[in-house]
Amino acid sequence: MKRNLFPFTLLLAGVMMLASCLNDEDDSIKITYYGDAALTSFSVGTLTRTYLNNKGEALKSTVDGTDSTTTVDGSKYKFTIDQLKREIYNADSLPAGTAVSKVVCSLASKNSGVVYVKRMASDTLDYFTGNDSIDFKDKRVFRVYSTDGQSYRDYNVEIRVHKELADSFEWQREDVSNILPDLGKYKGVKIFAMGENVFAMVNDGATSFVMRKGINDNSRWNTVTPNVNTVFSPDAYKNVATLDGWIYMLTNGIMFKSKDGAEWQNVNVQGVENLKQLVGASATKLYAITQNGMASSKDGEVWTDVALDGDKNLLPTGSISFCTMPSTTNKGVDRLVMVGNSAKADTAAVVWGKIEDYSEEQDSYSWSLYEGNYKKELPNMAGLSVVRYDGRLYAIGGAGLGGSTAQPYAQLYFSKDQGLTWHKSTLFTLPADMPKDVDPNTLSMTTDKYNNVWIISASTAQVWKMRINRLGWKTEQTAFSE
Known part of the structure; x- marks a missing residue:
């Protein structure tokens, strides 16, 4: 000293x-x-x-x-x-x-x-x-x-003081016309994140192809060339889910899986003809809508029927989003939420939920149809896209369906009770330069593990990214020893 x-x-x-x-x-x-x-x-x-x-x-x-x-x-x-x-x-x-x-x-x-x-x-x-x-x-x-x-x-x-407002954010736009040059050609898109990458699967009217970008690098998006000769069907972009570091895709009655969107392996599915649409995954299981209702699988090969507490005819048939919400009270328990459109729905989107208890050997919980309060339901909108972000669910969509008067992409909706009730968000807004008069099937939203929100518009070849400030703040070391 x-x-x-x-x-x-x-x-x-x-x-x-x-x-x-x-x-x-x-x-x-x-x-x-x-x-x-x-x-x-x-x-x-x-x-x-x-x-x-x-x-x-x-x-x-x-x-x-x-x-x-x-x-x-x-x-x-x-x-x-x-x-x-x-x-x-x-x-x-x-x-x-x-x-x-x-x-x-x-x-x-x-x-x-x-x-x-x-x-x-x-x-x-x-x-x-x-x-x-x-x-x-x-x-x-x-x-x-x-x-x-x-x-x-x-x-x-x-004495440290934040320079940024905790809940402020800024959308950053990236042009992807190098990959999507033929505006008006694209019929659908689904964006999703896994590990260190964000992917988009695009329907170009004849097939579906994969785009990829590193989440935290400055490189541009690039097209991924698959190693299989199979042509991915135009609707393959709707049948994508991620589990344990694998991308699973259902196309033309065949299940594939890939680590990077380029090298694909065939999955030997038992009873693949029973699967109608791959919708998402919890932490340990894939989920699909089947001819009889819903089914789950831990590896994509063996599928087990899951009980429904609701009319199977009200399962979503279009614009399906699948979100996993960790329980705030029970460790090892998640709430699964599935949202989408249905031809039998009215002014509100259909929302289903399920408890996933990872300590159970046999699944004892069923999928339940949410019967919401009319004034607080999520509007039935074309091209619905729902994500989990900051402990809540956020939804966007195009023009209203089934009598809904919702205007296309005029509002972000959120739910703080795992999809039971929905409200208009006053905290977050969509990008000011995001087009509203696009085919809603060509606009999709997702989040990644770094708390970024991504939106892609295949119709205009644009991608937006944002993160609210406080979710990007680092947690510093607080304990030291000499």
């Missing part, structure tokens, strides 16, 4: 006088001075926060006319002390707009060592008291001295 005696001349003199007085009264009292110095805790009090708009600018007032400032309870934000690097910081940053120019903080030091704060513009040290406010717009240096006055330790203290 560094050595410095000057700041302690008066301190030691006072301590010696106190010790002398104590010895006069009781020679049995002894004072021990320690040679080590460290800060052991740090916290801040109540802070002021100004609300910001989506551009990060301070608001003069909120939309309801109330004050545009509020307070933040700083005690809820834990500060990490890295004794090796001698750094103190809050791993969970304060909300954007929080003022840190006048902060009252509390701290503790080892063996009650004395603490000083270095001034921002010089090396002058000021004695720290818990009543003074400190400017933390930049990192500050706190110095703690050992009680014997022989050593000290400096800490760089930083």
